[in-house]
Amino acid sequence: MDLNHPIQNIRKMNPLIHNITNLVVANDVANTLLAIGASPIMALAVEEVEEVVTLADAVVLNLGTPTPQRIDSLLAAGKKANDLNVPVIFDPVGVGATHFRQTAAQQLLESVDFSVIRGNTAEIASLIGVHRQSKGVDALDSEELPVDIAERCARDLNCIVAISGVVDIVSDGHATYSIHNGDSLLGRITGSGCMLSGIIGAFLSNMASTDWLTATVKAHCAFGIAAEKAVASGVSGPGTFRAGLIDALADLTDDELTHNHRMEKINV
Amino acid sequence: MDLNHPIQNIRKMNPLIHNITNLVVANDVANTLLAIGASPIMALAVEEVEEVVTLADAVVLNLGTPTPQRIDSLLAAGKKANDLNVPVIFDPVGVGATHFRQTAAQQLLESVDFSVIRGNTAEIASLIGVHRQSKGVDALDSEELPVDIAERCARDLNCIVAISGVVDIVSDGHATYSIHNGDSLLGRITGSGCMLSGIIGAFLSNMASTDWLTATVKAHCAFGIAAEKAVASGVSGPGTFRAGLIDALADLTDDELTHNHRMEKINV
């Protein structure tokens, strides 16, 4: 991917993004990917996910509304993507809520090398706990800041970790960025995080290099700028914002990404 | 819940509403709950629903697009909610359509004490038939009016029963209210009833008392007033109404609820 013109490149290459996702957000994720210029495919069954991965330019694994069958599919798709060097994004939706999700996340972390993991602070913190617990190590300090959690998780799991919040944090465990684009309405619609995970998939796909840190940071800026554009276009609440966000993503340009991004490297 | 300021209270308490719902409406129900100020969680698998119930302030069980696995989850979640005194709302979507749904509804009515059951006239009438049939009692008089059906069902099942229609009916079997808020566009979008069931969950959650009759009536007024606000804001049909309804719920105030409700107690 030409990271100087990522959006133009996505629209030219039209990458196929394989999403194994949940019933709440499947439609929004598909429309988000179409809007940015990628092609979504939403296969779920273990009978076909490996074959779909062979066609895909990136794979996004989402833990929302999990079932045992879905978890088998997540595992099979993730392993296959690793075999084929297709980047894999993990969105550990609600991982802290139940033992079922924690066990599933642990299996996934043990079986799949993720390129990027994206969640909110509680989810990522829970992932470290799950991971460390499975290794018999220390518990998480609940007072830890998102930046510290992102960096620890990135180092522990050797991947890019993104934490979504009022300010988004993206880290590879060594270099860490804060992204200030976005709008509070993103927190008022369901699935905005899942949509962002899909967008990250589009930004990671077709990369010549594996500079996934930069790609993930730019995906965050792009999604946040689209949210800002939607609000500026005059939405009246979360319902019209949801439609406006899709419009804004479809209309987004690399120029806007270059000029309107608000991110900075955090010096640790 | 402070029933004089229910919306303010929902926004302050941000109750977690556990929805076991169908693939058609899951997104709309989640966005509806976020708009009113609650937090949705949409866990479905029997492996995790009981644990999710332990976190929840209300549980909403929806019979749409049922599968045997989903029914197991509905039963497990309902029983667990009863054990923990968490209010449970039942939305018997399409219960009259198939024996599969009727049998599931019968199992649920036998195993779970519901706080509120909400459906359309045919669904609630079907529930009485199912219930009485399982007890070997009388058949339903198909000419019966919604008010009579609501009252009979409420007495039979010892819970609040709400029937949605041009005029909504809410009864505890003794006191009965008619709610005149709303708009005909609610009948032109899929899932408006399921969304209302979610809103009832938000209104029931965190109650100091168990005055579920009042809470259910107020939930109906709030949802209906939001529909009226959406129409007044200038929608062009069911597509824009759906977004406008979410905007209106997000913008709704207790003052509007107090001044714009149109409901009356029915003297039997």
Next chain:
Amino acid sequence: MDLNHPIQNIRKMNPLIHNITNLVVANDVANTLLAIGASPIMALAVEEVEEVVTLADAVVLNLGTPTPQRIDSLLAAGKKANDLNVPVIFDPVGVGATHFRQTAAQQLLESVDFSVIRGNTAEIASLIGVHRQSKGVDALDSEELPVDIAERCARDLNCIVAISGVVDIVSDGHATYSIHNGDSLLGRITGSGCMLSGIIGAFLSNMASTDWLTATVKAHCAFGIAAEKAVASGVSGPGTFRAGLIDALADLTDDELTHNHRMEKINV
């Protein structure tokens, strides 16, 4: 169905359209059907689909996000519809993508007589390949044009075949029509093809005759004109288009269908 006033007739008869569809588009298909004046029912489980078919005026089988359970349901519903002479529409979503979908499609083609099959060029081409391969016949010439593919598939499978694209093609294998209504934004939202398959179901239902060719052509014109109306009403991108399309379908009249259709018979 009175094909001179199909929309008025759909609104008068309010046909029940049974959709076995995927989690990405279920909500949009239901809202599309409500907008045109039909009633959607979205039952999925093999335990109830045959009973739902007995209530239905048309059945729409969609291959998106398939699972083994879903395929069992598609087969059972399709066979039951054949037994009852209820028209069946097949939407072979992504059939070329995996062996799992190809095998499922082959089973469906062998077990069910479809009234209409609708897909994009690749899907319909893949169906011919699947069908012929299963019969040990020739491979598909990848250079073949949509018109030729539609006609061959219609003759091979003895049904109406519709191919969606910049220009839509509808053929019964002998007479073939091209439909020029529509807008490029239909390709920018997920599920527009699935929505059209639902609309075809509404147009086929309650027909006095089985002139499914005319009904399918008119369904395409109606959907395309609605898209044009949505764009003319001033949408800002795919997000607002999606809502505008539903508004336009709800507002569509037979007069508009008569005066604004752009289709022609292709002389082979």
